[in-house]
Amino acid sequence: MRERSIKAVPIPVQLIVALGLALQIAWSAWPPRVTATAEALPAPLNVELWRVASLGDPIPLSRALMLWLQCFDNGAVTIPFRSLDYAHVTGWLDTALALDKNSQYPLLTATRLYAEVSDAARQRQMLDFVYRKFLEAPTLRWRWLAQAAVIAKHSLNDLPLALKFAQALADNTNNTVPAWARQMHIFLREDLGEVDSASILLGGLLESGTITDANELRFLSERLKRLQQRRNHELDPAK
Amino acid sequence: MSRLSAPMYFDQVRAIARYTLLEARRNHLLWLVVLTILAAVGLAGFLGQVAITEVQQIQAAFLGALLRWAAVFIVSLAVITGMVREFNDKGFELVLSLPLPRAGYFFGKLAGYAAVAMLVAVCMSVPLLLVVPPDQAALWGVSLACELLLVCALSLLCMLTLNQTLPAFAVVAAFYLLARSISSIQLMGQGPLVDTASWSQQAVQFIVDAVALILPNLERFTATDWLVYHSGLPMSLLPIAGQSLIYLVLLTGAGLFDLYRKNL
Numbered sequence: 001m002r003e004r005s006i007k008a009v010p011i012p013v014q015l016i017v018a019l020g021l022a023l024q025i026a027w028s029a030w031p032p033r034v035t036a037t038a039e040a041l042p043a044p045l046n047v048e049l050w051r052v053a054s055l056g057d058p059i060p061l062s063r064a065l066m067l068w069l070q071c072f073d074n075g076a077v078t079i080p081f082r083s084l085d086y087a088h089v090t091g092w093l094d095t096a097l098a099l100d101k102n103s104q105y106p107l108l109t110a111t112r113l114y115a116e117v118s119d120a121a122r123q124r125q126m127l128d129f130v131y132r133k134f135l136e137a138p139t140l141r142w143r144w145l146a147q148a149a150v151i152a153k154h155s156l157n158d159l160p161l162a163l164k165f166a167q168a169l170a171d172n173t174n175n176t177v178p179a180w181a182r183q184m185h186i187f188l189r190e191d192l193g194e195v196d197s198a199s200i201l202l203g204g205l206l207e208s209g210t211i212t213d214a215n216e217l218r219f220l221s222e223r224l225k226r227l228q229q230r231r232n233h234e235l236d237p238a239k
Numbered sequence: 240m241s242r243l244s245a246p247m248y249f250d251q252v253r254a255i256a257r258y259t260l261l262e263a264r265r266n267h268l269l270w271l272v273v274l275t276i277l278a279a280v281g282l283a284g285f286l287g288q289v290a291i292t293e294v295q296q297i298q299a300a301f302l303g304a305l306l307r308w309a310a311v312f313i314v315s316l317a318v319i320t321g322m323v324r325e326f327n328d329k330g331f332e333l334v335l336s337l338p339l340p341r342a343g344y345f346f347g348k349l350a351g352y353a354a355v356a357m358l359v360a361v362c363m364s365v366p367l368l369l370v371v372p373p374d375q376a377a378l379w380g381v382s383l384a385c386e387l388l389l390v391c392a393l394s395l396l397c398m399l400t401l402n403q404t405l406p407a408f409a410v411v412a413a414f415y416l417l418a419r420s421i422s423s424i425q426l427m428g429q430g431p432l433v434d435t436a437s438w439s440q441q442a443v444q445f446i447v448d449a450v451a452l453i454l455p456n457l458e459r460f461t462a463t464d465w466l467v468y469h470s471g472l473p474m475s476l477l478p479i480a481g482q483s484l485i486y487l488v489l490l491t492g493a494g495l496f497d498l499y500r501k502n503l
Contacts, residue, residue: 003500003501003502004499004500004501004502005500006500008499008500009495009496009499009500010342010499013342013492013495013496013499014496016488016491016492016495017489017492017493017495017496018492019488019492020485020486020488020489020490020491020492020493021453021489021492023485023488023489024452024453024455024485024486024489025452025453027481027482027485028451028452028453028454028456029452067427070427
């Protein structure tokens with residue numbers, strides 16, 4: 001059915017539409033409607049409640065929670081990460097991860113966003129969260145613990161903590177994880193001055209036959225040679 | 240067609256409004272509202288039993304949210320199904336064949352459905368008195384009435400434009416969800432993790448801002464904060480009333496525009 005021409009619409013009606021539209025645009029534009037206010041991150045709800053709220057499909061809810069959490073960011077419009085209650089942040093990350101165990105997003109934000117604040121206590125809190133979550137699914141989450149070890153070493157200057165993470169990587173993962181991650185603890189021991197342990201571990205690794213790549217073998221052998229030289233030097237500084 | 244005198248015109252508008260209200264009563268709308276309230280109160284009571292702390296706040300929050308969503312759903316469907324019946328029964332053509340301007344028909348229907356919306360808003364506010372101080376429940380109720388008024392005008396417009404239940408309801412639902420979340424969408428687009436330099440992001444942000452200009456800011460309406468933290472003030476209703484009035488003018492204009500273009 002064809003509609004009547006616009007001319008059939010009385011002028012007052014056309015004026016009402018124009019007036020309504022103009023008023024609405026003016027109302028929305030003045031004052032600016034988006035006014036972000038700093039607000040505290042609330043405590044997370046029980047994960048079972050979220051599961052009920054997801055109506056049997058928790059994955060989209062997990063992703064939505066992460067996007068929402070991300071809004072409590074470090075922009076000028078909201079509050080800086082370091083002002084956030086990190087117990088709540090880990091609670092929300094934990095909830096998002098519980099709703100979608102395969103998601104990497106919560107651990108990525110934990111290591112790359114929330115652990116990059118200039119507050120050692122908060123950094124440690126976040127790294128501890130990553131460590132705990134790694135132990136629940138090592139082969140799935142190893143890269144975030146490796147990242148955590150790097151942060152512990154270079155940002156926190158806490159070599160024992162970095163070694164703890166690297167050791168956990170070595171103890172809880174298999175060949176599906178790249179060798180550099182599983183060997184990280186050896187080099188950290190070297191940095192810590194545990195030359196003996198490092199050379200024993202590296203020697204054991206080379207003898208185990210698990211490394212087949214020629215370049216990697218050569219690199220690690222060189223490293224072992226250097227370690228042994230350093231060990232000899234420490235034993236007999238006159239040499 | 241001879242011109243109607245003002246009193247006659249208003250009599251006819253009132254008659255259409257009265258029959259619209261009567262139709263809602265015969266559809267057992269009130270029963271549906273009562274059953275919804277009982278279900279919501281029961282669920283809120285159950286959640287209160289489960290909660291370890293802040294029982295009253297949890298009950299108020301869930302009750303308010305459930306009742307608001309239910310009210311919007313019921314009012315929107317009442318308007319849409321009522322109009323569909325009118326189209327199917329040819330009541331629409333019959334009324335327009337009478338010496339009554341189309342605007343009179345529109346205002347009559349709008350007034351009737353607005354009365355239904357007010358009734359639903361009052362009913363939905365009453366159970367809140369169980370867990371919320373009366374002044375906060377009253378503020379919430381007035382705000383819900385404004386929100387429902389917009390939903391009913393929008394549903395009427397969508398039905399006049401689209402003529403069918405499913406597309407009309409889908410548009411109303413999408414509009415409502417978008418109007419409630421557009422401010423959050425705008426904020427997310429301005430976050431520091433977003434690449435604001437890319438042209439695609441700028442284009443998306445422009446579209447979001449443009450959509451936000453013509454949508455009512457429903458996020459401010461019927462706030463659960465009032466129920467949980469008792470932070471509502473009578474002044475809080477001023478921007479809500481202003482926005483409702485302006486958007487009602489726009490929706491009424493758009494509805495009349497479509498109605499006058501309709502061919503019988």
